[in-house]
Amino acid sequence: MALITISGFPCSGKSTRALQLQQDFLARLSSPEYTGPKLRVIIVDDESNHVPRSVYDSSISEKSGRANIYSAVTRNLGTDTIVICDSPNYIKGFRYQMYCAAREAHARVCTLHIATPPEVCREWHEKRGECSYKPETFDNLIMRFEEPSSMVRWDSPLFTIPYIDPLPLDAIWATITTGAKAPPTAAVLAPPKPPPNTLQILTSTTSAITTALLAHVNATPGSSGFVVPSPPARQAGELRVRLPMKRVTLSEMQRLKRHRAAGVGGADEVAVKFVGFLEATWDTAGD
Structure with missing residues (x-):
């Protein structure tokens, strides 16, 4: 139904905002005024998916952590679910990956960027104690952070929220319930399946054209x-x-048959494509 990606510096208040969103959505869904479909609201975060903060200490372990988050997001995406992804999400390539997964699931998307200054994040981080990042990891995550941009499709629609401002709950709700859905990319669309007898139709049709054409050439030499x-x-x-202009031979036609372009459809469609292939080949050879 929808995917909300929350992005921000470490300790910027992402989890607090995710919980606010979930509580607001659940209140709207349980309201007597709500007449839409029954929906679930799921928060996918590091903690619930066994991704400790230590995974961000190295690039190898971090890839494994992102894979866990991505699997959880794709597993929960569906027509009856609002997924809130509460994770660092600081790499634009990872946000793009989740955007593609949402498009494939025909889900609406939006990005929520929590704009908290680094010094405030550092202050909040120091108060966490045992559950905090290593100092070098914390600095590295801030340095490597790739801020979302409304100019790119995978971060749009984008809500940038200063850490002291309230969430625009009505606007976010409207976006995920009535906003436009981006169609799946061509890469994820399943190609049409050919009929089960495609090869038989292809072979018999091209053979019939080849036989008749060669008979015509032999009967009327010089025909155009x-x-x-x-x-x-x-x-x-x-x-x-x-x-x-040259005489068409049996060996040439046999070779062209082996390089024919298959068509999905009946014999008439295959015939049209095979004739087009023959003319294109002969026109190229004559240039």
């Missing part, structure tokens, strides 16, 4: 064109092949 019979053409006289 050949009309494909029906079948495999949809209608008699509808499909014509422009022949090359």
Whole structure:
């Protein structure tokens, strides 16, 4: 249904904002005025997915931690779920990865950036005690932070919230419930499945055209064109092949058949594509 990605410096208040969002959404969903579908509101965070702060001490362990978060996000994405991802999310490539997963799940997306100054984050971090980052890890996360931008599609719509300001709850709710859904990318769309007898249709159609064409060439030497019979053409006289100036031979046609372009559909569609392939090949050879 929707994915909200929360981004910000370590100890910037992301978890507090995630909890505020969850509580607000649950209150709206349980209100008598709400008439929409029944929805769950899930927070995916480091703690609940066994990602300790120590994983950010090295790039190798950090990749494993991000993989756990990504798996949890994709596992919970669905038509009946609002997923709030409360994690550092400081790498734009990781935010893009989750954006693509949301598009594949036909979910709405938005990014919430908690704009807390580094000195405030450091102050809050020092008060945490045992559950804090190592000092060098904390500094490294701030240095490497890639701030979200409304100019890129995977961070949009973007809400940038100063740490002292309240959340624009109404605007966020409207975005995830009525905002536009980005279509899945071409990379994740499943290609259409060809019919089970595609190879048989392809072979028989191209063989029929080859046999008839060679018979025509032998019967009328020097002919400049050949009309494909029906079948495999949809209608008699509808499909014509422009022949090359040179004589077409059996060996050449056998070779062209092996390099034919398959088509998804019936014999008439395969015939059209094969004729187009022949003419394009002969036109190129004549240039």
